Amino acid sequence: MSAGAASPLLASGAGGAAPATMELDHSWRRHAGRAGGRLVLGVLIPLALALGWELAIRSGLAQGRLLPPPSRILGTLLALAQSGDLRLHVQATLLRVALGFVAGAGAGILVGALTGTLPVARHLLDPSLQALRAVPSLAWVPLFILWLGILETPKVVLIAVGVFFPVYVGVSGAIASVDRKLVEVGRIFRLSRLALARRILLPAVLPGTLVALRTGLGLGFLFVVAAELMGASEGLGYLLVDGQQFGKPDQILAAILAFAGLGKLADGLLVLATRPLLRWQDVSRGVL
Amino acid sequence: MLTIQDLAKTYADGTQALAGLTLSLAPGEIVAVVGGSGCGKTTLLRLVAGLDAATAGLIRLDGATIAGPHPGLGLVFQEPRLLPWLSIAENVGFGLADRPAAERRTRVARALARVGLADHAGRWPRELSGGQQQRVAIARAFVADPRVLLLDEPFSALDAVTREDLHRHLLALWAETRPTIVLVTHDVAEAAALADRVVVMRPHPGRIHRTVAVEAPRSGDAVAHLRTSRVLRALLDESLAPSARRAALAV
Numbered sequence: 001m002s003a004g005a006a007s008p009l010l011a012s013g014a015g016g017a018a019p020a021t022m023e024l025d026h027s028w029r030r031h032a033g034r035a036g037g038r039l040v041l042g043v044l045i046p047l048a049l050a051l052g053w054e055l056a057i058r059s060g061l062a063q064g065r066l067l068p069p070p071s072r073i074l075g076t077l078l079a080l081a082q083s084g085d086l087r088l089h090v091q092a093t094l095l096r097v098a099l100g101f102v103a104g105a106g107a108g109i110l111v112g113a114l115t116g117t118l119p120v121a122r123h124l125l126d127p128s129l130q131a132l133r134a135v136p137s138l139a140w141v142p143l144f145i146l147w148l149g150i151l152e153t154p155k156v157v158l159i160a161v162g163v164f165f166p167v168y169v170g171v172s173g174a175i176a177s178v179d180r181k182l183v184e185v186g187r188i189f190r191l192s193r194l195a196l197a198r199r200i201l202l203p204a205v206l207p208g209t210l211v212a213l214r215t216g217l218g219l220g221f222l223f224v225v226a227a228e229l230m231g232a233s234e235g236l237g238y239l240l241v242d243g244q245q246f247g248k249p250d251q252i253l254a255a256i257l258a259f260a261g262l263g264k265l266a267d268g269l270l271v272l273a274t275r276p277l278l279r280w281q282d283v284s285r286g287v288l
Numbered sequence: 289m290l291t292i293q294d295l296a297k298t299y300a301d302g303t304q305a306l307a308g309l310t311l312s313l314a315p316g317e318i319v320a321v322v323g324g325s326g327c328g329k330t331t332l333l334r335l336v337a338g339l340d341a342a343t344a345g346l347i348r349l350d351g352a353t354i355a356g357p358h359p360g361l362g363l364v365f366q367e368p369r370l371l372p373w374l375s376i377a378e379n380v381g382f383g384l385a386d387r388p389a390a391e392r393r394t395r396v397a398r399a400l401a402r403v404g405l406a407d408h409a410g411r412w413p414r415e416l417s418g419g420q421q422q423r424v425a426i427a428r429a430f431v432a433d434p435r436v437l438l439l440d441e442p443f444s445a446l447d448a449v450t451r452e453d454l455h456r457h458l459l460a461l462w463a464e465t466r467p468t469i470v471l472v473t474h475d476v477a478e479a480a481a482l483a484d485r486v487v488v489m490r491p492h493p494g495r496i497h498r499t500v501a502v503e504a505p506r507s508g509d510a511v512a513h514l515r516t517s518r519v520l521r522a523l524l525d526e527s528l529a530p531s532a533r534r535a536a537l538a539v
Contacts, residue, residue, distance in 0.1 A: 184369075
């Protein structure tokens with residue numbers, strides 16, 4: 001906008017500068033247009049498929065017993081929302097993800113920072129943790145049930161384990177790859193170990209840590225489904241199981257839609273909340 | 289007064305980067321160090337700056353032995369090495385964390401004005417050109433008034449015009465407090481234009497080949513500087529010749 005406002009001024013002052021500014025203005029508009037066009041292109045296929053399926057069922061070409069039309073799925077979602085059931089299930093699922101994420105991410109950051117900064121801790125812990133990481137997290141489920149029962153604890157622990165490993169690997173990797181050249185700047189100015197950690201290491205590992213947290217959050221949603229599939233009386237995962245047992249594909253798809261919305265929302269909130277910390281970054285502007 | 293006595297550095301792999309270098313610099317003196325690659329120029333600066341430990345020898349600043357980074361010594365690296373998460377002003381004030389905020393502000397503002405970047409104080413490093421970033425790095429090194437400033441080929445990545453611009457900024461800052469400067473460079477013209485004295489080094493192992501007093505230091509006398517450059521170029525070729533012969537024999 002500012003380029004457009006400035007161009008008349010420039011045009012009156014120096015004729016030669018005006019065309020360049022005008023061009024800039026156009027390219028800005030072109031850019032905005034392209035972004036809008038990309039959005040339209042991205043939703044074109046799912047929208048066409050949904051509309052096509054809806055029409056196929058309306059015109060009697062298909063029955064839609066196993067794959068209900070979009071209108072019925074949205075209707076089920078709306079009914080769930082109106083009865084208050086959706087809120088109950090979303091709350092249960094979100095609470096599990098939140099508890100598991102906070103515990104797993106907290107432990108991942110702590111242990112990752114420890115092994116990233118202290119060689120002794122790295123040699124002591126990293127081999128074992130890497131071995132444990134090789135175990136598919138779902139393999140722990142029977143053991144967790146034996147140890148912790150079938151209520152909330154095993155579910156939260158499973159989610160926490162699933163979140164822990166990507167965060168741990170991300171944080172320790174980010175610390176290991178801090179630019180030695182920037183650390184030397186800190187040494188030249190005689191920073192204490194603590195000041196070096198606070199003023200150089202911490203900001204340097206922040207981007208990598210936030211990427212690890214996003215991966216962890218995604219896995220948190222993956223594992224909450226697994227946890228709720230193995231037995232729950234509430235939660236979006238319960239809606240999935242219930243829909244399967246009672247032959248309600250519209251309810252299954254409604255729950256899947258809710259998962260998609262929640263996951264995207266949680267990820268978006270995480271990015272939004274951490275964006276001010278990464279203003280200085282030279283990358284991924286407008287990509288996220 | 290900076291004195292370096294019998295300074296030697298042998299790396300863990302047996303490479304003898306520096307063998308018995310002795311040099312002493314008067315306060316306010318600008319000494320350029322030139323030499324081919326592998327003659328220990330950068331090693332010398334890293335030892336004096338306290339980033340690496342010497343194998344043997346002593347470094348003294350005004351009589352006191354120094355080991356490790358010292359508040360009286362500043363270093364400008366080959367690359368700007370600005371902290372990308374700090375604004376330009378915060379980068380310049382990075383080493384002043386223990387000073388009162390008011391003093392920090394005035395010092396940073398003055399240093400930024402000296403390198404002509406006063407109106408860039410609030411920007412991010414990524415928004416500046418390479419030459420501007422290196423000016424910020426020089427301001428950052430000067431801002432705490434070091435007695436000795438070490439510069440490790442700070443202009444080598446820049447084009448000729450930007451380089452001359454930075455020479456002016458460097459001399460403007462130097463004129464204020466007159467620190468001793470050790471300037472490592474591979475550019476003999478740069479050495480002739482900026483230094484009082486030029487140390488020509490020779491490789492394998494790194495040591496001093498010859499020391500040359502610059503004719504009419506910093507006078508801007510182009511003819512005199514050209515003469516000094518020619519002398520330096522000849523010495524540089526001479527310093528590299530024996531090792532080149534040895535290398536040829538080894539093959």
